[in-house]
Amino acid sequence: MSLQAKKRADYLPPAFTINDVKMDVQLHPTCTRVTSEYQVERMGNHGHALTLDGDNLTLREVCIDGQPYTDYEQTDSSLVICNVADDFSLKLVTEIDPEHNQALEGLYLSAGTYCTQCEAEGFRRITYYLDRPDVLARFEVTLHGDKQHYPTLLANGNPIARGDHDDGTHWVTWQDPHPKPAYLFALVAGDFDLLEDSYTTTSGKPVKLELYVDKGKRDQGVFALESLKRAMKWDEDTFGLEYDLDIYMIVAVDFFNMGAMENKGLNIFNSKFVLADQDSATDEDFFNVESVIAHEYFHNWTGNRVTCRDWFQLSLKEGLTVFRDQQFSADMTSPLSNRIKHVRVMREHQFAEDASAMSHPIRPEEVIEMNNFYTVTVYDKGAEVIRMFHTLLGPEKFREGMDEYFRRHDGQAVTCDDFVAAMQSVTDLNLGHFALWYSQSGTPVIEVTTSYDPQTRRMDITFSQHTAPTADQKDKASLFMPVAFDCIDSAGNHYTDDDGQVRDGMFILDTAAKTLHFSDVPEPLIPVVLGNFSAPAKVENSLSAEQLLAVFQYANDTFNRWDALQSLYDWCIHQYELENQAAVDATIWQGLEQVITRESHNHELLGECLVIPSFETLCQSRQLVEVAALNTARSQFCRDFAQRLHGPLETLFKTLETGPYQYTQTAINARRCRNVVLNHLACAGDADKLLNQQFEQADNMTDSLGALKAAQGHSPSVFESLMSRFEQRWNHDPLVLDKWFGLHATTERTDILSQLSLLQQHPRFAKGNPNRVRAVIGSFAFFNTAGFHAPDGSGYQFVTDYLLKLDAVNPQVAARIVTPLTQWHNFAPDYQLLMKAQLERIANHKGLSGDLYEKVSKSLA
Numbered sequence: 051m052s053l054q055a056k057k058r059a060d061y062l063p064p065a066f067t068i069n070d071v072k073m074d075v076q077l078h079p080t081c082t083r084v085t086s087e088y089q090v091e092r093m094g095n096h097g098h099a100l101t102l103d104g105d106n107l108t109l110r111e112v113c114i115d116g117q118p119y120t121d122y123e124q125t126d127s128s129l130v131i132c133n134v135a136d137d138f139s140l141k142l143v144t145e146i147d148p149e150h151n152q153a154l155e156g157l158y159l160s161a162g163t164y165c166t167q168c169e170a171e172g173f174r175r176i177t178y179y180l181d182r183p184d185v186l187a188r189f190e191v192t193l194h195g196d197k198q199h200y201p202t203l204l205a206n207g208n209p210i211a212r213g214d215h216d217d218g219t220h221w222v223t224w225q226d227p228h229p230k231p232a233y234l235f236a237l238v239a240g241d242f243d244l245l246e247d248s249y250t251t252t253s254g255k256p257v258k259l260e261l262y263v264d265k266g267k268r269d270q271g272v273f274a275l276e277s278l279k280r281a282m283k284w285d286e287d288t289f290g291l292e293y294d295l296d297i298y299m300i301v302a303v304d305f306f307n308m309g310a311m312e313n314k315g316l317n318i319f320n321s322k323f324v325l326a327d328q329d330s331a332t333d334e335d336f337f338n339v340e341s342v343i344a345h346e347y348f349h350n351w352t353g354n355r356v357t358c359r360d361w362f363q364l365s366l367k368e369g370l371t372v373f374r375d376q377q378f379s380a381d382m383t384s385p386l387s388n389r390i391k392h393v394r395v396m397r398e399h400q401f402a403e404d405a406s407a408m409s410h411p412i413r414p415e416e417v418i419e420m421n422n423f424y425t426v427t428v429y430d431k432g433a434e435v436i437r438m439f440h441t442l443l444g445p446e447k448f449r450e451g452m453d454e455y456f457r458r459h460d461g462q463a464v465t466c467d468d469f470v471a472a473m474q475s476v477t478d479l480n481l482g483h484f485a486l487w488y489s490q491s492g493t494p495v496i497e498v499t500t501s502y503d504p505q506t507r508r509m510d511i512t513f514s515q516h517t518a519p520t521a522d523q524k525d526k527a528s529l530f531m532p533v534a535f536d537c538i539d540s541a542g543n544h545y546t547d548d549d550g551q552v553r554d555g556m557f558i559l560d561t562a563a564k565t566l567h568f569s570d571v572p573e574p575l576i577p578v579v580l581g582n583f584s585a586p587a588k589v590e591n592s593l594s595a596e597q598l599l600a601v602f603q604y605a606n607d608t609f610n611r612w613d614a615l616q617s618l619y620d621w622c623i624h625q626y627e628l629e630n631q632a633a634v635d636a637t638i639w640q641g642l643e644q645v646i647t648r649e650s651h652n653h654e655l656l657g658e659c660l661v662i663p664s665f666e667t668l669c670q671s672r673q674l675v676e677v678a679a680l681n682t683a684r685s686q687f688c689r690d691f692a693q694r695l696h697g698p699l700e701t702l703f704k705t706l707e708t709g710p711y712q713y714t715q716t717a718i719n720a721r722r723c724r725n726v727v728l729n730h731l732a733c734a735g736d737a738d739k740l741l742n743q744q745f746e747q748a749d750n751m752t753d754s755l756g757a758l759k760a761a762q763g764h765s766p767s768v769f770e771s772l773m774s775r776f777e778q779r780w781n782h783d784p785l786v787l788d789k790w791f792g793l794h795a796t797t798e799r800t801d802i803l804s805q806l807s808l809l810q811q812h813p814r815f816a817k818g819n820p821n822r823v824r825a826v827i828g829s830f831a832f833f834n835t836a837g838f839h840a841p842d843g844s845g846y847q848f849v850t851d852y853l854l855k856l857d858a859v860n861p862q863v864a865a866r867i868v869t870p871l872t873q874w875h876n877f878a879p880d881y882q883l884l885m886k887a888q889l890e891r892i893a894n895h896k897g898l899s900g901d902l903y904e905k906v907s908k909s910l911a
């Protein structure tokens with residue numbers, strides 16, 4: 051493990067390339083033998099040796115052009131082959147130990163199934179290779195394995211030959227016609243239930259679809275397969291992109307570090323994002339399955355056909371593919387709740403990352419461990435940047451730009467600059483300034499100030515932007531931002547600016563400040579800013595409670611309406627923090643009551659608007675957060691909200707009879723609204739009967755879990771009894787039990803740490819399974835505010851103790867869960883000290899992984 055940072059600016063093209071790969075893999079739990087043959091070609095005029103990447107490999111043989119070769123050197127992380135010709139064939143034999151590979155990178159065993167994870171740099175744990183995304187080769191792979199235990203042997207592309215050996219093993223050869231980087235390599239061997247289907251592309255090409263799941267789980271795979279077909283159709287309709295192989299395979303495995311992986315023709319998924327049915331999956335689970343299935347499918351063009359030149363360009367494929375899956379989900383479900391969902395991710399997680407020591411631009415400049423950069427910044431802020439292209443260019447020009455991108459770069463490994471250039475080629479807009487989003491980190495703040503002169507009836511609205519210095523970058527420039535804008539008065543009339551800077555509800559903020567002028571205005575106007583979250587920025591727009599309620603009532607943009615209430619709640623909670631509860635007066639409660647009564651038919655809007663901002667979101671509008679005080683203020687406000695609005699909430703609840711389960715948008719909206727309201731009713735007290743009833747009568751997981759969540763914070767005895775029934779019912783299915791683990795781990799209670807220890811002793815807990823670890827330890831660290839931030843530091847210490855053990859097993863997962871500790875900057879000094887003390891412990895730990903080292907050392911710097 052190298053602790054040396056690599057810099058984007060140091061990119062050099064590869065000295066050699068590999069054009070063809072033949073691999074022969076003899077599967078064995080502890081000694082898998084990999085024989086690889088490469089056609090190697092020198093690139094350019096130089097005399098360098100050939101340096102291949104390798105990690106944790108036992109080298110058995112090196113041959114060049116068929117002859118044993120000895121002129122090589124091995125290091126911890128490489129094989130250097132000296133004095134090679136310009137063109138030659140290289141044969142290597144290596145041995146690996148999948149059974150003891152608990153890092154789940156490279157080839158490993160997932161509950162008895164062989165599978166691989168090679169992105170970003172896992173292929174080098176299978177064999178020595180030029181393990182970088184700008185080396186593209188054609189692969190032919192033969193797998194040998196025990197026929198009884200591993201009847202299914204899969205790799206990328208199409209199967210071209212198979213046969214039996216005499217010793218009870220069999221073999222299959224797979225050929226992938228598309229040259230690909232090694233990170234898209236995959237193999238799988240196991241014994242599955244298979245769901246089969248087919249799809250015919252617009253141009254009439256038939257594609258076989260195969261979904262492999264654990265035995266007995268076939269019914270839980272149906273939804274994923276349907277989602278895949280919807281995604282295939284959508285990409286043809288929206289971007290004219292068709293699938294390019296004869297067969298598309300998806301395999302669900304139980305041990306997986308991330309969500310899923312887009313290996314060419316052979317996606318491997320965390321079973322969490324495949325398996326779903328009415329009994330075991332919530333509406334949100336269904337949503338996630340569909341969006342991850344689509345995400346990986348969309349990568350076939352944005353990622354596989356056009357890939358990244360180097361890993362600093364990760365957002366080239368991830369930001370773009372997340373944007374594509376968001377658009378798909380919006381089309382399949384509903385634009386509003388999708389947008390709100392993604393804005394929550396930005397505000398709760400990405401803004402926090404950008405304000406922390408891990409702050410980086412969507413195209414990072416410096417990386418020690420690439421796995422640390424699969425971040426909300428690269429993915430979600432990256433998607434926001436693509437969305438701004440879409441907003442600025444409009445859907446037609448955006449599509450033209452995409453067509454041009456594929457026309458120029460199909461089959462290549464390219465950079466973010468290449469993407470911008472393709473977009474630039476279809477527009478007169480100068481994208482030079484806009485491209486700063488790729489290199490500047492941090493969250494811009496748009497400050498809105500107004501001045502009104504009653505004499506002249508003129509109004510000025512000034513927008514100024516600034517981005518605070520971040521850990522990685524001191525100097526910030528003004529960004530180029532599309533700002534969706536609307537302007538209303540207290541009666542709901544809309545106004546246009548004198549100079550027509552606002553066009554189609556949008557203006558460009560590309561300087562430090564810009565002023566819009568309005569004349570003949572009867573009263574101070576209310577600026578409504580950043581409709582649909584048109585740029586990933588924070589807005590400081592000091593509107594009064596009355597004005598926020600007016601925005602909710604009259605604004606054109608539904609996202610703005612929702613956002614106005616979020617700001618109102620934030621303001622109210624702030625009054626509670628100041629012990630100034632009285633400021634939240636009768637007019638506000640009446641206003642909120644009207645929100646409920648006027649919109650009682652709009653379940654989607656209410657289901658979002660009745661959610662009080664999370665602790666994490668509130669942190670983003672505060673500095674040096676006093677955790678306990680903010681948490682208390684928030685809880686008190688929630689209780690008053692529930693009590694003051696009890697009447698209308700109860701009335702609303704009664705209208706929300708959802709009927710037998712259906713996965714339709716109308717039903718999803720109603721269930722969501724109902725469960726949000728149920729939570730308030732439980733918070734007001736006296737809802738035990740309702741909670742029991744809903745749990746009892748639920749014919750689906752959304753409502754069962756809704757009852758549990760509502761009971762969790764408000765009715766301990768109901769919670770205990772329902773939780774034990776849930777455990778009995780789902781004890782056989784760890785994936786479902788993860789919900790139970792997560793609920794226990796996020797419960798506010800004084801003995802939470804002993805609870806967490808008990809959970810780890812639960813027969814279904816497995817410290818080697820990332821889903822279990824995330825459900826227990828991850829949920830606690832990310833979402834148990836009171837427990838994690840216990841004033842005595844015990845929560846931090848608990849997480850640290852756990853991470854030090856986990857790091858030796860699975861550094862990737864450990865480095866994810868350390869995130870909340872690294873975000874100490876935003877908390878009050880007492881908390882900071884305690885958090886840093888634990889980070890120091892990690893930093894001083896012997897044998898620390900590069901993954902943790904990078905995040906912890908940055909955060910202590």
Ligand code: ARG
Nearest residue numbers: 169170308310311312421424
């Ligand atoms: N490319 C995958 C996806 O976005 C994620 C792979 C993440 N790998 C990693 N080592 N962090 O779908």
Ligand code: ZN
Nearest residue numbers: 345349368371
């Ligand atoms: Zn992806």
